[in-house]
Amino acid sequence: MSSYSLDELAYDLRQSVAPDHTWVTSGWTSVRALLGTVCGVGGCFAPPYAAPDAELVIGFDVNGHRITDGASPGVAGRGLLYAGGTWRPDRIVRHGTYHRHHEGDLVSLRVQSTLTPLYGQAGFVLEVEVVNRGDRDITLDLLPRADPGGPQRVPLAEWGWVPPAPGPRATSASADGLTWQAGDVSVELVHEGLRQDVPAGGTTVFALAVHIGGVPGHGRPRDLAAESSERWRRRLAGALAGVPRLTSDIPGLEAYWRRSLVSGLVCLWDNPGFITTPFVATSGVDGGALCSYAWDTGGYAPHLLTLMLGDATVDVLESIMKVDLTRHYAIAPDGTGLGVAYAYSGWSLITLATAVSAHLGITPDLVTRLHDMAEGLDRRFTAAGPLRDYGTHHNLLEMRSAGWEHVVASPNAERAWCLDRLADLSEVTGARLPVGDLRARARDIWRAVGRELWDEDEGWFRCRYPDGHTELVQHVQAFDAMRNGACTPEMASAMLGRLRDGAFLAPYGVSGVSPEDRIHYELGDTDWSGGGAYSGEGPQLALSLWERGEADLAWQVMERLLWMGQHFPYFPQEHYCDRPAAPPSGRRVNIVAGLAGAEAILTGAAGVRFQLDGGLVVSPAALPDGGLELTGLSHRGRTVDISTASGTVTVDGRRHAAGEPIR
Template sequence: MPARYTLEDFAFDLRQGVAPAHLWVTSGRTTVGVDAATVCGVRGSFAPPYAAPDSTLRVEFEVDGQRVPDGTRAGVAGAGRGLLHAEGTWWPHQVTRRGTYHQYREGRLVSLAVRSTLTPLHEHAGYALRIAVRNRADRPVTLTVRPVLDPGHPNHVPLGEWGWSPPGPGTPATEVGRGRWQAGDVAVEVLSDGLTQTVPAGAEVDVVIAVRDGAVGGLSPATAIRTWEEAAVRRWRARAETALADVPRLETDVPGLDAYWRRSLASGLVCLWDHPDFVTNPFVATSGVDGGALCSYAWDTGGYAPHTLSLLLGGSTLQVLESLLAADLSKSYAIAPDGTGLGVPYAYSGSSLVALAAAMAAQQGISAELVGRLFATLTALDAHFPAVGELCDYGNQHNLLEMRSSGWEHVVASPNAERAWSLDTLAALAEASGAALPVASMRQRADRIRRAVANDLWDPDALWFASLYPDGHTEIVYSIQAFDALRSGACTPAMAADLLERIRPGAFLGSYGVSSVSAEDDVHYELGDVDWSGGGAYTGEAPLLALTLWERGESALAWEVLRRVLWMGEHFPYFPQEHYCDRPGTPPVGRRGNIVAGLAGAEAVLTGLAGLRPQPDGRLMVSPGAPPGHVSLRGLGFRGREVDVHLSPTGQEVSVDGRPTPLEASRQTVVIGQHRPPRS
C-alpha cells in the first residue's frame, strides 16, 4: 500500500508565492491572515461567529535595552535595521517564518535568529504565535518580547449572515484591563508566556502569544496556553488523515504536474471547515480563508470536482448533499454555515447537485428516496425559470455568470445542456437505486433539450451558440461556457469540430491558462472581470476544459490546456478564485482568497488524464489518456478496493488490490465492479 499524504506533503515555500500579501492559514474553526512584511505579524482573523477583519498583532523585541522592530516598513522606527524577513513555509495548519537581525554597533554584536510559528486554534476562537529566538552572539543577552495587539473593530456575526463578502468591522474595541478589550458583546484578550528571558550565547528560547475572541463573560480561564497550538495541530492531522485516506498518491516525471496536483488538493483541504456549530462537519466552504464566501454554493461544491471532493468527504458527502437540498435553491444560490439560504436562484445549482450525488453514488451508493428528492429539486428549479419551448430562460447576469457586459443571458446553451445531462444522470441513478422515477420520459426529455440547444441556439454563420433574449434580440458571446454544452452532449460532430477549432493561441488559449471569453470577441472580451469576461478565467475552468477534452479522446489538446496552468502549483499555496492567462498572476485588486473549484485540477488528472471514471451504478471504468511522460496514481480507494494506474507514452497498466488487470483491447478500458462492501 502506498504511503498516504500527510499535512507535511503540502508544504509551500513562501519565497515562490506570487501573492504573499494575501496569505491565510486555517484550523477549520479559525482563519488568520499573515502580515507578509514581517516575521511575526498577524493581520485579521475570523472565527465564526466572531470577526476581527481589521485587527493586527505586531511584535517588538528588546535586547539588552536596544529596540529591534519587526519589519522594515515605512513609518516603523528603525526601518532598515529591524528584524529582516528571510523565508517562510505555509502548511494547511500553520505558517512558519524565519528572520534575521545582525548589527554590529559601538563594539557590540547583536545577532538573533528568529523563527515564528502561527497556528490558528480550534478549541478556541483565536490563534497562537510561537516565537523562537536564538542568540548567535558570543555573550548572553536579556530578551524581552512585546506583543502589541490592535483589536480593531471586532464583530459578532450570526452564522446565517456569513455570505460572499467578508464580515465588516463592528464597534471600536475599548481596553478594559491589561491585555483585555471589549466591543459590544465581544471580548478580546492577548495572553503570553515567557516574554522576558536571559538567553545564553548560542542558546534558543521561545515565547508563546495567544489571541482569542469570545462572548463577554464567556472566555474560559486561560491555562496552559502552550498546549493550545498542539491541540489544533492534532485536530488537523486527524482530519487530514480521514480526508486523504482514499486519495491516490501521484508519482510522475512530468515537470510541474506533482506540484499542481498537491496544490489542487490543498485547495480542497482548506475549504473543509470543522466547526461544531456548522450545519455539517465538515462544511464545504466556497472560499473562506479570508472570511469571505464562507458559505457553500451548490455550483462549485459539486460542479467542478465532484469525484475528488467526494473522496475527501467520504461518508460525509451525504450530509453535505442533504444540507444543500434542505435549502430552497429555487430562491438561493448558497447556504450559510448554519444552513440558511443565501442570495438568488442560480442557474447551475441543479446540475451541480446531481454531479455530486452521482459521484457519491459511485463511491458509496445512494438511496432511492434521495434520488427522488433530487428529481423534485431539479423540477422545482426548472419551474422557477420560464420555459421557452424545451429550453429555460435563465434571466440576466444576476442568475448566470455575472459578466459586466450583456451577452450570455436568458436562453443560453449552458446550462440548458446541463439540464439534459442531469436528467440522463438521474435516470441512471434511479435505475441503480430503484427509485420510482419516469426514467424513459426523462431520457426522452433530455434528448429533446439537446436537440433544441443544437437547433435553436447554434448560429451557422458564427459557428457558435447564440443567446436569445425575450424580445428576440440575440448575442454571440465566445464564452468558455460553450464547452460545457459540448461536454453535456448537445453538439453534433460538426459543431464540436467548430468549437474545438477555437481552442488555440490568440483565441481561448493564453500562455498561462485559458480565457473565459475568447480574445477574438471584440465586443465582450475585457480585462477587468477576469473570471468570466476575458484575460483569464475562474480557476476551475482550465482544468474542466482539459477534462472535457480527455473525455472526448482529445489527449493532445487536453494536455495543451492543462500544461498552461501548471505554473500555479509552483506559485500558490492554494489556488485563488481567478487568475490571468497571459501572465502568471492574479488581478491586483479584490479578494485573492482560496476557491474550492481549485480541486478541478486534481479532478482533471484523476478522471481525465488517468481516466478513472466512477459510474453511478457503482462501477469504476478506467480509460486512460495519452500522457506526456510517466504518470502513476497509486492507492485510489474505491468501494474497499485499492486501484493503481501507471501510464507512460508506450503503455498503460491498471492494478486492483495489487493485481494487474488487463485492459479491454477494443476500448482500452477496464471495468471494476463492486466486489466488497464500502469502507465503514
C-alpha cells in the same frame, strides 16, 4: 492512512504570488500573517466570531536597543528583515534576520515565528524563537502590541460572500492592558513570559496566544498549538485515506496535484454549530464566501470531494437541498439560504449525486427528491419552447457587459444532461421516475439548442434575448454545452478549432472570453470575462477534452495550469492566463473548485471512470511529456493503482488490462 503528511503539503512562501496576505486555517479558526513581517498577525475569523481588523505586532528590546518587525524598503529599513517562510496546512512559519551594530556592539539575531490557528476555540498561537548569533550575552524583552480592532459576534446566518466588517472598537478591560471587551466579545492576550537572558549562541522561545470570544481561553499556548496540529493530522488521515498519491516525471505535475488537494482541504470547517461537519465552504479563509455554494461544491470536483468526505458527502448534498433553490444559490454555515436563484444549481447538485451513487450508493428517495428539485428549478425560469430563459447575469455568469444571458446553450445543455442522468439514477436505484419521458425531454432540449442557438456560419452558439436580439459570445462556458451533450460531431469540431493560442488558450491558462471576441473580452473581470478564468474552469475544460478522447488537446490545456502548483499555497478564485499571477485584491483568496485540478488528473489523464452502479473502468491516457502513477485509490473497499506510463491498473495487487470493467 493519509496519502500525504503535513510536511509533504508544505509550501515555500518565497515562490508565492498569492493575491492577498497568506492565511492559515485549523477548520475552526483562520488567521492572516501580515505581509512583510516575521511575526505580525492581522485578521482572525472563527464563526461566529470575527476580528477582521485585529493586529498583533511584535517588537524586541535587546539590552535597551529597540528593534521593530517589518522594516521598510531601502537603507532606511533598520528593523527585523523578513527572509521567507513556509506555509503548512496547520501553521505558517516565517523567519528573519537582524544584523547591525549598536554603539560598537554587533547585535545579530535569527528570529523564527510559528503562527497556528486554534481548534475548538477562537484565536491563535504565536511562537517566537530567537537565536543570539552574537558573541555577547543579551537580555531580550519581547514587546507585543495587540490591537483588537472591532471584534464582534456575527450570527452564522450572516456569513455570506463578503467578509464581516469590524464592529465597534474594543476597549481595555484590565489593568495590565492584555484584555479588551466589545459588547459580549472579549479579546485576551496571554503569554508564558516576555523576558529571557540569552547567552551568546543560545536560543529562546516565547509563546503567546490571543483568545477571541465570550469566555476566556484556556490552555498553555504551546499545548494549544500542538493540539491544533494534531487535529490537522487527523483530518489528513480521514480526508486523504482514499485519495491516491501521485508521482510523475512531468515537471510541475506533482506540485500541482498537491496544491489542488490542499485547495479542497482548507475549505473544510469542523465547527459542530454548522449545519454539517465538515462544512464545505466555497472559500472562507479570509472570512469571505464562508458559505456553501451549490455551483462549486457539487459541480467542479464531485469525485474528489466524495473521496475526501465519504458518507458525509450525503449530508452536504442534503444540506443544500433543504434550502429553496428557486430563491437562493448558497447556504450560510447554519443552513440559511443566501443569494438569488442560480441557473446552474440543479446541475451542480445532480453532478454531486452521481458521484455519491458511484462511490457510496444512493437511495431511491434521494433520487426522487433530486428530480423534484430539478423540476422546481425548471419552473422557476421562463419556458422558451423546449429551452429555458435563465434571465440576466444576476442568475448566470455575472459578466460586466451584455451577452451570455437569457436563452443560452449552457445551462440549457446541462438541464438536458440532468434529465438524462436522473433517468440513469432511477434505473440504478429503482426510484420509479418517468424514465422514458425524462430521456425524451432531454433529447428535445439538445436538439433545440442546436437548432435554435447554433450559428452555422460562425461555428458558435448565440444567446437569444426575449425581444429577439441575439449575441454571439465566444465564452468558455460554451464548451460545457459541448460536454453536456448539445453538440453534433461537426459542431464540436468547429468549437475545438478555437482552442488555440491567441484565442482561448494563453501561456498560463484559459481565458473566460476569447480575445478574438472584441465586443465582450475585457481585463477587469478575470473571473468570467477575459484575461483569465475561474480556477475550476481550465481543469474542467481539460477533463471535457479527455472525456471526448482529445488527449493531446486536453494536455495542451492542462500543462498551461501547472505553474499554479509552484506559485500558490492554495488556489485562488481566479487567475490570469497571460502571466503567472492572480488579481491583487478582492474576494479571491481561495476556492474549493481548486479541487478541479486533481479531478481532471484522476478522471481525465488517469482515465478513472466511476460508474453509477459502483463499477469502475480505468483507461489511462498516454501523456506526451511523461507519465504519472496514482497509488492507493480506494473504491468500494478495493485499492487501485494506476500507471499511465505502462498502461497498467492494479486492483488489490492484481494486474488488470486497461479498460477492463471492475465490479
